[in-house]
Amino acid sequence: MDDKIHEIWNVRFINRIIDSMADGVFTMDATGCISSWNPAMERISGFSAKEALGQTCQLLQCSRCFGKKCPASMEKCRIVENGQSEAKECHLRHKNGHDVAVIKNASVVKNDAGQVIGIVETVTDMTELMQARxxxxxxxxxxxxxxxxxxxxxxxxxxxxxxxxxxxxxxxxxxxxxxxxxxxxxxxxxxxxxxxxxxxxxxxxxxxxxxxxxxxxxxxxxxxxxxxxxxxxxxxxxxxxxxxxxxxxxxxxxxxxxxxxxxxxxxxxxxxxxxxxxxxxxxxxxxxxxxxxxxxxxxxxxxxxxxxxxxxxxxxxxxxxPLRERREDIPILADHFIQRMNKKTGKPITGLSTAAMRVFMDHPWPGNVRELENAIEHAFVLCNRKAIDISDLPIEIRQPEHWIQCNASVEGNFSSKHVRKKLSKEILRELLDACDWNKAEVGRRVGLSRTAIWKYMKKWHIPLQKEEKSRAGATP
Structure with missing residues (x-):
């Protein structure tokens, strides 16, 4: 009696393990009919256990069964001949009609006399892996x-x-x-x-x-x-x-x-x-x-x-x-960034006005192509016309004397104290945009250390990292 209870307990334990598996597991009897169907198989195939039991594995319409379509009978199934199959990627047809990428494996189960009493098949859902791939x-x-x-x-x-x-x-x-x-x-x-x-x-x-x-x-x-x-x-x-x-x-x-x-x-x-x-x-x-x-x-x-x-x-x-040494590229660069921003924002901006283009051609572009890209992005925030005008441009581009003033220390050995008087929150933000938020580069331009720039940012509550501005890649 104890042996019988122990056997029943073992069967329940094994069934519980199979039911808790993430992989699909189903079995077929000696006639090729499905005799068990775990919850993972229900999820992967869309067929409930009630719908699957008693059916053949043709229910799954496997795309690859020893390189051929699934045979009509158990006698013709090569898994019986080979004893087991290699794990292979294939597709199963979901109940709703779409294909599910899986890895399928199968093994024959025999009794002590060597007679086939059934087949066990495992199915691993590859959907997430295929999506990641x-x-x-x-x-x-x-x-x-x-x-x-x-x-x-x-x-x-x-x-x-x-x-x-x-x-x-x-x-x-x-x-x-x-x-x-x-x-x-x-x-x-x-x-x-x-x-x-x-x-x-x-x-x-x-x-x-x-x-x-x-x-x-x-x-x-x-x-x-x-x-x-x-x-x-x-x-x-x-x-x-x-x-x-x-x-x-x-x-x-x-x-x-x-x-x-x-x-x-x-x-x-x-x-x-x-x-x-x-x-x-x-x-x-x-x-x-x-x-x-x-x-x-x-x-x-x-x-x-x-x-x-x-x-x-x-x-x-x-x-x-540097961009100032290839000014003939400025118009096509500006057009390139305008087209990119049009796609990103949905605005129908056609280009730069004649006056704005003249300013672009005269600007020294110390931040090179990245500065030009940021200038276009800045202009897209303000521009509500078909062409970008001077008023849409960053202050250091539309007012050259402003740029010279805040860079005076680099050109004329001004003291850091003098620079601090000229530096403001607005100027610092403009410089950060021009330098793609490279604090060391901003420091070099105004004659201050990277740490000093960082302290000014903290003082004026400027974020230490660039705010939601796409850097899809600088384009020379």
Whole structure:
């Protein structure tokens, strides 16, 4: 009697396990009729257990059954012949008529005499995974489109030379150094090189070397092992390892500390990394692209940058000209950003008025293409006409004397005290927009430290990060 109770308990326990499974499970008897159908099968197929019991597996209209359509009888089912099937991706037809992506597996159940008494099939719903896979593929496509060569706008001679350099760089494995001012589109050029190279299927990993302290940057680039420092509660792969098989883009390379410079030099020489707190070395297969707005050679002469690292980085240098040196590109750049903002906002703006275009052509554009893009975005907020006019433009563009005044310290060695008197909340916000909220760049323009800019932002309750402004990618 105890054995009988134990057996009943075991059956109930097994049934409870099957019913609680996320995967669909159903069984068929020796005649090929469905004899059990768990709740997950109801969810995946849309058929209730009551509807499925007694039916054959043709109910599911599986798209792949040993490479063929589901047979009409149990005798013709090859699962009986093979004993089991490999797990394969296929589609089941939902009760509502749509296809469901699944992984299907099956096994024959035999008694002690070797006779087939049934079949057990498991069905794993792949819908969420397929959706995630589709989103990932679409993201790669969008990223590739963002970094297409024709997204780099310019017809000037200077830009034609940049296009030629990108094509040459993409066809090689050489280390690239991109040099250009803030807002010239260095990251976009790095992306164009990667997505036009043989490494396009691999990852493109970007790191801003000026955004982190030395310790954090070391961990970010090289990774760390558990216990390497306080808070390191697990092993972590660094960005160099993440980029293996693809490209790593190191922006603002001129900001590296001497210690990180030594470690980077070792990566360039040996193509291997050592995680913080670890003695083991990990081989990496990467292409390195770096960028800076500073004159690296001057920093070498000043003893701030290693000469041997400098020559390893500039195997193939690419110089991005400032916008003021390619003014013939301003009209087509403005038109490009206007068309983009039209799609984003739904406004039917056709272009710039003659007066506004004259102002654009005369402006020095210290923030380069990014400043021009922000100026167009600023104008779209105010403009309710078909053409953008001078009154729609940011103050530093429509009033040149205002710009000269707030930059007087850079040109004429004015004291910080003098600059503070001129700096206001409105001017600071304008400068932040022009510099894409790069506080260090704003500081350079007004002769103050990054910390001072940060304090002014706190004082005037200006958000420390850019507010809901899309940065789809700077376009040179």
């Amino acid at each position: 589709k989103k990932a593929e679409e993201a790669v496509i969008r990223l590739g489109e963002l970094h297409r060569m024709d997204n780099i706008i310019g017809r000037s001679r200077a830009m034609k030379q940049v296009f030629e350099a990108i094509r040459a760089a993409a066809a090689s494995e050489a280390t690239i150094l991109i040099q250009g001012g803030s807002g010239t589109g260095k990251e976009l050029v790095a992306g164009a090189i990667h997505f036009n190279s043989d490494r396009r299927e691999g990852p493109l990993v970007a790191v801003n070397c000026s955004a982190l302290s030395e310790n954090l940057l070391e961990s970010e680039l090289f990774g760390h092992v558990k216990g390497a420092y306080t808070g390191a509660n697990r092993d972590r792969m660094g960005r160099f390892e993440e980029a293996s098989g693809g490209t790593i883009f190191l922006d603002e390379i001129g900001e590296l500390s001497p210690y990180i410079q030594v470690k980077l030099l070792r990566v360039l020489q040996e193509r291997e990394v050592e995680r913080v707190g670890d003695s083991r070395r990990h081989k990496i297969d990467i292409r390195i692209i770096t960028a800076t707005h500073k004159d690296l050679y001057s920093r070498v002469r000043e003893g701030l940058f290693r000469e041997d690292l400098y020559y390893r980085l500039k195997v193939f240098p690419i110089h991005l000209p």
